[in-house]
Amino acid sequence: MTKRVTVLMGGFSAEREVSLTSGRACADALREAGYEVKEVDVSRDMAALIAALDPKPDVIFNALHGRWGEDGCIQGLMDMLGLRYTHSGVLASALAMNKDRTKTLAAEAGITVPHGVVVPAQRLAGEDVLPRPYVAKPLDEGSSVGVQIVDVGDNGPALPADSADSDDLWLVEEYIPGRELTVSVMNGKAIAVTELRPKVGFYTYEAKYTEGKTEHIVPAQIPEKIYEEALNAAAKVHEILGCHGVSRSDFRYDDTKGAPGKLYFLEINTQPGMTALSLVPEQAAYKGMSFPELCAWIVESAVSESAMSKSEMTESGIAAPEFVEPAGESA
Template structure:
């Protein structure tokens, strides 16, 4: 079997920088694991991308793209048309998971508790609060906490323009769940661990995610055993319900505040989780004694196996 891997990184989404970090880290790890890696910085030049992929003659395409076009089923569709084997989830599951409202609808049908939310246009925000405060404003189809805003009691101004929001397109408005931020990686259908994300200031924003020292990662999360197990089970159910392949990561809120309901709420599933030095999937793999090169190698071999089985 060929050891050639074409690694897609960069892209044109708001998460380009994150993708470059992930791609560089994964390329290094794959080389350490013995693979022959061709790195491709993806642009909007599709004919060029097709030629680069054909010239690389990969056994597997390692998709390290994040955000729109790379994570929403678009590049997956292109790879399908080219007949190339690729890592992570397929066209349909990528598209479903990227659309936060549809993902929550599907995951709720398998018995996972989701937070109350609705989809609106930005102009609707100027007409008044769409939900009782506090609530969260986020793009319907972005990741990495891009464009996330929390509206609290007493806030006098709500972002309504593209410049203020930091994104365009449809908006998800979601009831703010106080308490703890939890995340669970799923690998080959099996949940790895539960990590608590404890920002040292504010909430788990884009800056808090990707600036070293801004957020404490607590793995395993120090929460009641029954809640820990519920998070593991819910992440596996989400992975299966959305039809994910390879590795995914699901995010939750756990309301353990004094006046809270003590319940766990599903927020979303990432089919292309970050794979940089600060990322959560490699961290949970290390917790289970799997090195980063071993993790990346597993993803390549899993993609090959999935293609053979299909």
């Protein structure tokens, strides 16, 4: 019997447009893979959403990004409705969305992270809370929304004066020079390391989602020791947060004083983008998995918050895929 999959997309976060692009791409890929697919643009009307989920699908493919879509909120609703859904559950999603909590857990596991502090927007709008240069970013946004580097000699504070009326929290971190790296993980197994080289400035929202703005180098041309460290750290964070399915961890690699340099974990994304420019599909393709195969694997590995253990998933055939190393490639 053909499985019925409902793809949730859009939503009402700052990442709505990216989510719509991801959701449509995944829906098309799942149809190509043989699933019966329904697309739902999620609004704040939960009654309308619940009605759109009737008849009950076999699996919810969660292609929502940002607040309310990957922070445990929609996951909690799916749990209440008894629906099976992709990606991580309530707790892992909520922890991962809070960058500071994630960093704390990573540091406790022995993973190096940048020094940082969490402050209200009011304070950041009025003063420097760390010596410049530093990085300021919303505590619970994704896709590099709002991220900025405050450098020595820049005029004014990190945020405009009207932010003093905001109760939002921001994470302010020491600026780590060097290179931008990212690692995808599928059910505990790290896939590959990609280096991201923005052609202008740093890896902003625009650089992430505008074709031609950033060069992707996979596998990253970095020392083997650092490559393996990045793979292991990404898999470890995925594990300690209790993530399921796919995640993607971001790093800074400071080799400005020569090799081997130092690797810093920044954050984890429990629902990575699935657009034409997205990194998880790119790394999966590098390992020989097509986009429809990747989307199908995500559906088949879907679990609820009462998730199966790793051993149960392995026994059920939902273990991480065995990739074939591309010929002639090495870290």
